[in-house]
């Protein structure tokens with residue numbers, strides 16, 4: 001498989017590295033955070049605003065778009081890029097996790113995941129082949145194999161059974177992709193539950209298929225932070241360094257920093273966008289919530305060190321007023337700020353690695369993280 005990933009600089013003290021990921025719709029600097037655009041929209045922002053914040057790849061969900069408006073409609077309208085006016089790269093998750101976390105009465109069978117739509121209760125069978133067909137209709141640039149996301153907690157035997165089923169689904173996914181999807185990239189997903197031996201086993205099996213990149217799945221599913229890191233390390237230890245590693249659904253700035261230190265290149269998480277709509281804002285000194293009355297009369301920006309449009313033009317008092325009044329503008333202003341924070345955080349990580357100062361960057365982050373709120 002042609003190399004679609006080029007490592008630029010490695011941190012001598014940790015596993016952190018910068019690199020470039022090449023899709024047919026552009027070059028992506030890594031480590032990268034992918035804003036989540038589940039239903040063909042990064043909620044409350046236009047594609048121009050998302051691009052203007054520096055995003056070069058977003059995530060969309062196969063499960064949601066299959067159920068509504070349907071991948072065939074989107075295909076008739078020229079594919080997802082045309083449909084949502086986003087010309088840059090799109091990664092589509094395959095639906096396994098959403099079926100596990102959203103659908104009703106989900107039954108995992110050898111053939112696929114049988115579930116009832118959370119929208120209207122209609123029954124579907126999502127197979128590896130159908131998942132690839134949907135992602136082809138969406139015409140996404142990076143397509144994820146169909147996997148089962150193993151719940152937490154889960155017994156060893158059940159985790160082993162679901163991991164081996166996932167491996168069979170991934171083989172079928174890859175065969176389906178090889179048949180008529182070669183214009184895109186295809187990533188495998190490791191599982192293994194919270195068992196170190198299964199994590200290593202799954203990573204070895206997935207690494208032996210011929211994927212462009214490897215995702216670490218089944219984490220950030222409610223497990224303690226330390227267990228997530230332990231399972232991440234076990235998975236990474238068996239994945240080839242020369243291919244991109246993608247930690248699915250992660251995460252907080254701290255989780256991202258710890259995962260970058262261990263050699264993860266790609267991230268996605270709803271936190272910046274979802275928290276924005278809940279009035280929770282990320283800052284260089286921790287998080288603040290507009291629900292707190294202390295901001296009622298506070299003329300300062302969310303974060304005095306932030307240069308985003310929101311921080312250059314609006315006060316905490318104004319944003320809190322909008323939030324308490326239910327004014328829709330606040331969802332946009334908060335999302336602009338939180339996505340700017342995450343994308344700037346990633347640029348800071350890349351810059352620090354390139355300058356050989358990643359350890360210093362990490363130390364500075366932890367020093368500031370618990371600063372008393374300003």
Ligand SMILES: O=c1nc[nH]c2cc3[nH]c(NCCN4CCCCC4)nc3cc12
Nearest residue numbers: 093097147149217218219220248249271
């Ligand atoms: O194992 C997975 N396979 C396919 N997609 C996934 C997506 C995932 N997303 C997460 N976690 C998302 C956690 N997120 C944190 C912020 C609040 C909402 C939930 N784990 C995942 C595992 C998988």
